[in-house]
Amino acid sequence: MSGFPILSVMLAVPAIAAVSCLFVSANTARWLALAATLVDFVLGIGLWTQFDIGGPQWQFVEYPGSLGVFDWKLGIDGFALLLIMLSVFLMPICIGASWSAITKRVPEYMAAFLLTEVLMIGTFAAQDLFLFYIFFEAGLIPMYLIIGIWGGANRIYASYKFFLYTLLGSVLMLVAMLWMTNYAGTSDIPTLMNTDFPVHAQFWLWLAFFASFAVKMPMWPVHTWLPDAHVQAPTAGSVILAGVLLKLGGYGFLRFSLPMFPEASSELTWLVLGLSAVAVIYTSLVALVQNDMKKLIAYSSVAHMAIVTIGLFAFNQQGIEGAMMVMLSHGLASGALFLCVGVIYDRLHTREIDRYGGLAINMPRYALFFLLFTMASIGLPGTSGFVGEFLSLMGTYKVSTWAALLCTTGIILGAAYMLYLYRRVVFGELVKDDVKAMSDLSLREITLLAPIAAVILWMGVYPESFMAPMRGDVSTLVARVAHAAPAGDSKPTIGKAAPPATAAHAGDHK
Template sequence: MSGFPILSLMLAVPAIAAIACLFVGDKMSRWVALGATLVTFVLGCIMWAQFDIGGAQWQFTERADLFGRFQYALGIDGMALMLIMLSVFLMPLCILASWDAIKSRVGLYMAMFLVMETIMIGVFCAQDLLLFYIFFEAGLIPMYFIIGIWGGANRIYAAFKFFLYTLLGSVLMLIAIIAMIHEAGTTDIPTLLNYDFPVQMQTWLWLAFFASLAVKMPMWPVHTWLPDAHVQAPTAGSMILAGVLLKLGAYGFLRFMMPMFPDASGQLMWIVFGLSMIAVVYTSLVALVQSDMKKLIAYSSVAHMAIVTAGLFAFNQQGIEGALIIMLSHGVVSAALFFCVGVIYDRLHTREIDRYGGLAVNMPAYALFFMLFTMASIGLPGTSGFVGEFLSLAGIYEASSWVAFVCTTGIILGAAYMLYLYRRVVFGELTKDDVKAMADLNPREWTIMVPLAAVALWMGVYPESFLAPMRGDVTTVVARLAPAKPAGDAHLAAGKPKAAKPHGETAHGSSHAGGVQ
C-alpha cells in the first residue's frame, strides 16, 4: 500500500527478461527465465504478505494517463491476488518442467513463457476495461507459438483451432465493451462494477461476454479446442493452459458478467446451469473412454470448470467461494497432473495409457505423487479438491437441488475416470521392457512435484489462508447480485441453535459457513 509500484514491476520483470532471452542464447536463457520467474514469485509473495485483508477493496492501485482514451490503471482485490499468486507460482515450475524437454529454439520458448506471464498478471490486475481486453486477447499470440512450434505431431491444427476459436469468442466481447464504454462513459472497472446498465441492454452485453468467456472457460459445447490444444501442447504449455488460462473465463464471469450485469445473470442463469450440467456428465463420460492421458485430463478440466460455473451462478457465498477454491485447486492439481504425464512422456515418448502399467514397482516416488494429485482431482478430504467441490456443491444445492444432484454425479464419475487412469498406468503387472527401464523421479522433477503437492495439501487442510483474502470480494459480488437472485428450491431453514455444542463440530461448521451473511 506504499507508493511502490509493485504490480508494474511484476509486469516489467518477465517482459524485460523475455527480451533478454531472445538474445542470450539457449543455455543462458533457461537461467534468465528461471531467475525472472522466481523474482516475480518473490514479488508476488511480498504482495500477498502486504495485502490488507478486510482493507480497501482495491489495493496496490496504480494509475497513469498514458493512453489518452484509456488508462494504465492497475490494482488488485483478493480474487485477483490469489489468481496472480497461482500464475507466478506455476511459472517457475513450468520453466523447470521444460528444462530438458525443450531442445530447439530455447530462447524463443522461454521468451514466450515470460511474455505469457506478463500477460496473465496483466489480465488479473487491469483496472481499465480496454487494458483488460488487450491483455486478455494478447495471450493468444504466445500460446499460438508455444503450441505451434514445440507441440506434438498435430500441433498446427491444434494451434489454429486454439487461436481462431478463442479469437471468435473474444471479438464479440469487444463489441460489448465498446457498447459499455459508450453507455457508461468510462473505462474504469471499479466504476463500471457499480454502474446499472439498462436491463434490456444487459441481456445483450451478457450474451456477448458469455460468447467469449464460455469459449475461454471452456464450457460445453465450445470446449472442443481444449483437448486438441492440450494434447498437442508441450508439457509446460499444458500446465499453464490448464493452470491459469482456463481461469480467465471464470475470472471474467466473476469480475464482469455477474456484478456488471446482475439482472441478466439472474435471468440467464438457466443457460449456465444447463450447460454446466451437460458438461459435467458428458465430459466425464468422454474422459472415461480416452486412451490418451492428456486428453483424459483435458476432459476432466472441462468437467471441473463446469462445476466452477455452476458454483458461480449459485449466487451465494459458499457457491462462489467454492468455485474460486476449485479454480485455485484445479490450477495446481491439473498442472501437476499434466506434469505427471510429462514425466513419463519424456521417458517413453507416448501418451497412450496402454503403453504403461506397473509403474508403482519401478517408480515408487512418482506413483506416490501421482496418487496424491489423482486424489486431489477426485476431491478426497484433506486435499484441495475436496474443499472446493464441497463448498460449491453446498452453494449450488441452495440455488437448485437438481443442478446439485447432476453435478455430484460428475464427482462420482470423476473418481471413476481418475482411478481407472491411475490403475492402468501405475498398477498392474510391470511387463513391458521399455517401461521397466524407466527411472524414477530425478532431482529436477522432485523440485517441481514437492511444491505442487505441498500447496495441494495446504489448500486442503487450511483453505482459510486462501479464502480469507477473497471473502470480502465475494460478499460484495453476492450483495450486488442479491436483488436479481431467483429463489432457490432448497428452502433452507436455520435450525434452532442448541445451547452448547461439542467444540469440534462448531469449529467445523463455522469454517465453511463463516462467510454467510
C-alpha cells in the same frame, strides 16, 4: 510497500527478460527465464503478505496516467491476488519442466513463456476495460506459438483451432465494451462494476461477454479446442493452459458478468446451470473411454470448470467462494497431473495408457506423487479439491437442487476415470521391458512436483489461508447481485426456527 509500483514491476521483470532471451544462448535463456519467474514469485509473496484483509477492496492501485485510448490503471482485490499468486507460483515450475524437454529454439520458447506471464498478470491486475481487453486477447499469441512451434505432430491444426475459437468470441465482447464505455462515460472497471445498466441492454451485453468467457473456460459445447490443444502442446504449455489460462473465463464472470449485469445473470442462470450439468456428465463419460493420458485429463478439466460455473451462478457466499477454490485447486492439481504425464512421456515418448503398467514397482516416488494429485483431482477430503467442490455444490443446491444433483454425479464419475487411469498406469504387473527400464523421479522432477504437493495439502488442511483474502470481495459481490438472485427451488430448514403451533394443532396435544 506503500508507493512502490509492485504490479508494474511484476509486469516489467518478465517483459524485459523475454526481450533479453532473444539475444542470448539457449542455456543462458533458460537461466534468465528461471531467474525472472522466481523474482516475480518473490514479488507475489510480497503482494500476499502486504495485502490488507478487511481493508479497502482495491489495493496496490497504480494510475500514472492515460495512454490515449485506454488508461494505464492497475490494482487488485482478493480474487485477482489469488489468481496472480497461482500464475507466479506455476511459472518457475513450467520453466523447470522445459529445461531438458525443449531443445529447439530455446530462447524463443522462454521468451514466449515470459510474455505469457506478463499477459496473465496484466489481465488480473488491469482496472481499465480496454487495458484488460488487450491483456486478455494478447494472451492468445504466445500460447498459439507455443502449441504451433513446439507442439506434437498435429500442432498446426490444434493451434489454429485454439486461436480461432478463442478469438471469435471476443469480438462480440469488444463491441459490448464500446457500448458500455459510451453509456457510462468511463472505462474504469471498479466504476462500471457499480453502474446500473438498463435491464433490456444487460441481456445482450451479458451474451456478448458470455461468448468470450464460455470459450475460455471452456464450457460445453465450445470445449472441443481444449483436448486438441492439450494433446499437442508441450508439457509446460499444458500446465499453464490448464493451470491459469482456463481461469480467465471464470475471472471474467466474476469481474464483469455478475456485478455489471446482475439481472441478466439471474435471468440466464438456467442456461449456465444446464450447460454445466451437461458438461460434467458428458465430458466425464468421454474421459472414461480415453486411451491418451493428456486427453483424459483435458476432458476432466472441462468437467471441473463446470463445477466453477455452477458455483459462480449460485449467487451466494458458499457458491462463489467454492468456485474460486475449485479454480485454484484445479490449477494446481491438473497442472501437476500434466507434469506427471510429461515425466513418463520424456522416458517412453508415448502417452498411450496401455503402454504402461506396474510403475509402482520401479518408480515408487513417482507413484506416490501421482496418487496425491489424483486424489486432489477427485476431491478427497484433506486435499485442495474437496473444499471447493463441497462449497460450490452446497451453494448450487440453494438455487437448483437438480443442477446440484446432476453435477454431484461428476464427483463419482471423476473418481471412476481418475482411479481407472491410475490403476492402469501404476498398478498391475511390470512386464514390458522398456517400462522396466524407466528410472524413478530425478532431483529436478521432485523439485518441480513437491511444491505443488505441499500447497495442495495446505489448501486441503487449512483452506482459510486462501479464503480470507477473497471473503470481503465475495460479500461485496453477493450484496451487489442480491436483489436479482433467483429464488431457488430448495427449501433448507436447518438453522431456521420451527413455525409456531396453531391453535388447532395445540389442541391435538392436550
